[in-house]
Amino acid sequence: MELLTFSQYQLVYNAFSFTIAVMGAATIFLFLGRSQVAAPYKTAVTISGLVTAIALYHYLRIFASWESAYAIQNGVVKASGVAFNDAYRYVDWLLTVPLLLLELILVMRLSAEETFKKGAMLSGLAAIMVLLGYPGEISADPGTRWLWWGLSMIPFLIIVFQLLVGLSKSIEAQPAAARGLVSSARWITLITWSFYPIVFILPMMGITGGSATTAVQVGYTIADILAKAAFGIYIWVIAVRKSEATV
Amino acid sequence: MELLTFSQYQLVYNAFSFTIAVMGAATIFLFLGRSQVAAPYKTAVTISGLVTAIALYHYLRIFASWESAYAIQNGVVKASGVAFNDAYRYVDWLLTVPLLLLELILVMRLSAEETFKKGAMLSGLAAIMVLLGYPGEISADPGTRWLWWGLSMIPFLIIVFQLLVGLSKSIEAQPAAARGLVSSARWITLITWSFYPIVFILPMMGITGGSATTAVQVGYTIADILAKAAFGIYIWVIAVRKSEATV
Numbered sequence: 317m318e319l320l321t322f323s324q325y326q327l328v329y330n331a332f333s334f335t336i337a338v339m340g341a342a343t344i345f346l347f348l349g350r351s352q353v354a355a356p357y358k359t360a361v362t363i364s365g366l367v368t369a370i371a372l373y374h375y376l377r378i379f380a381s382w383e384s385a386y387a388i389q390n391g392v393v394k395a396s397g398v399a400f401n402d403a404y405r406y407v408d409w410l411l412t413v414p415l416l417l418l419e420l421i422l423v424m425r426l427s428a429e430e431t432f433k434k435g436a437m438l439s440g441l442a443a444i445m446v447l448l449g450y451p452g453e454i455s456a457d458p459g460t461r462w463l464w465w466g467l468s469m470i471p472f473l474i475i476v477f478q479l480l481v482g483l484s485k486s487i488e489a490q491p492a493a494a495r496g497l498v499s500s501a502r503w504i505t506l507i508t509w510s511f512y513p514i515v516f517i518l519p520m521m522g523i524t525g526g527s528a529t530t531a532v533q534v535g536y537t538i539a540d541i542l543a544k545a546a547f548g549i550y551i552w553v554i555a556v557r558k559s560e561a562t563v
Numbered sequence: 564m565e566l567l568t569f570s571q572y573q574l575v576y577n578a579f580s581f582t583i584a585v586m587g588a589a590t591i592f593l594f595l596g597r598s599q600v601a602a603p604y605k606t607a608v609t610i611s612g613l614v615t616a617i618a619l620y621h622y623l624r625i626f627a628s629w630e631s632a633y634a635i636q637n638g639v640v641k642a643s644g645v646a647f648n649d650a651y652r653y654v655d656w657l658l659t660v661p662l663l664l665l666e667l668i669l670v671m672r673l674s675a676e677e678t679f680k681k682g683a684m685l686s687g688l689a690a691i692m693v694l695l696g697y698p699g700e701i702s703a704d705p706g707t708r709w710l711w712w713g714l715s716m717i718p719f720l721i722i723v724f725q726l727l728v729g730l731s732k733s734i735e736a737q738p739a740a741a742r743g744l745v746s747s748a749r750w751i752t753l754i755t756w757s758f759y760p761i762v763f764i765l766p767m768m769g770i771t772g773g774s775a776t777t778a779v780q781v782g783y784t785i786a787d788i789l790a791k792a793a794f795g796i797y798i799w800v801i802a803v804r805k806s807e808a809t810v
Contacts, residue, residue, distance in 0.1 A: 403577045
């Protein structure tokens with residue numbers, strides 16, 4: 317296994333610690349901020365906080381796994397013999413990615429029937445997308461990585477289509493004060509989510525060894541902060557605006 | 564003792580970590596969501612959250628026991644000499660399985676007398692069912708396993724009969740908006756609970772060694788997620804609908 321320079325090791329280490337602080341702070345913010353939104357939006361804010369809480373748990377595990385995977389001696393990074401557990405990310409995403417789409421659907425406050433229908437479809441597609449990515453992630457062979465990347469892109473593109481086209485009518489039905497915000501939330505989802513397939517292909521683009529490990533870990537970390545903590549707080553802002561519009 | 568392949572070890576490890584995240588998230592969801600239901604349903608939701616909280620505690624213990632039971636060297640899984648503690652599951656079930664039936668009885672909102680009568684009978688039967696399963700679980704002898712499995716099935720079948728026949732009248736008395744949901748909750752109980760006796764007999768069906776260990780651990784884990792976290796959230800949904808029907 318090609319190893320890391322000490323600065324690369326430190327960069328990833330500090331990025332993980334930073335993310336623990338961000339996810340913890342976002343969780344507290346969302347659970348406290350839940351009292352500031354009207355009854356119909358409480359579940360959307362609860363789920364936003366659950367997503368960052370689940371990510372907090374997994375970043376604590378990822379941080380510990382990173383620490384135990386390397387042994388540092390006089391500034392030289394050596395493998396400790398314990399493998400870094402990549403699966404934590406996928407286990408996290410399997411839970412949080414469907415929940416992120418539920419946040420968006422719940423804050424829109426559609427009819428009960430439409431909430432159930434769209435929620436079940438989008439979160440099902442999101443779970444399939446994550447499951448299809450995993451066999452590629454744990455492979456070092458570019459061909460295998462490309463195959464699973466391509467398969468995983470199918471549910472991804474269906475979700476993109478559903479967000480941009482399938483939800484158009486529901487967005488037109490939003491109160492004027494929230495229409496622009498809800499529409500932007502779709503775009504934030506699409507932009508932050510597109511980080512993941514890009515980070516996934518970095519090791520297939522000629523970036524190898526320590527640079528690839530560092531780019532993938534830091535890339536996924538930035539994507540998680542934007543897609544979970546920043547997005548969750550945005551959902552809370554929408555819930556606050558819509559609560560004010562109701563009153 | 565026949566041991567595991569590294570992928571089997573990892574699969575169980577990641578399934579336990581996933582379950583810790585699920586039970587933690589479900590507990591937070593239920594304790595926050597308790598504020599969204601009317602007074603008569605608060606205890607049912609509290610107990611739903613207690614069940615996932617107790618499971619969270621036990622999965623933290625189970626995860627640690629799994630880690631300490633094996634020593635990994637260069638991708639080879641060896642026994643560390645410390646036994647994996649199977650009893651955590653039975654201790655968990657002894658507490659949570661009676662509570663799961665209480666959730667269902669409480670969300671039905673029967674008369675005080677009927678709640679006590681049916682609650683005491685069903686939770687007593689559930690405790691006896693779990694206690695009778697344990698001597699079989701810790702035995703490697705198929706004959707012993709079948710004996711205790713059979714004995715444990717007696718209270719299980721009485722519970723099935725009580726849910727399907729004994730509760731019929733009470734279900735007809737539910738408000739229209741909740742009748743279908745409460746009736747489905749019985750079926751969800753029966754379907755998720757039937758996973759356990761099936762997983763129990765896997766080692767008696769010719770599945771041996773690492774495959775049996777993996778199938779049993781992953782099987783019980785899936786059953787616990789469905790019977791505790793998913794069922795608890797379903798109870799919360801019933802409580803929300805019945806609260807709305809009251810207002």
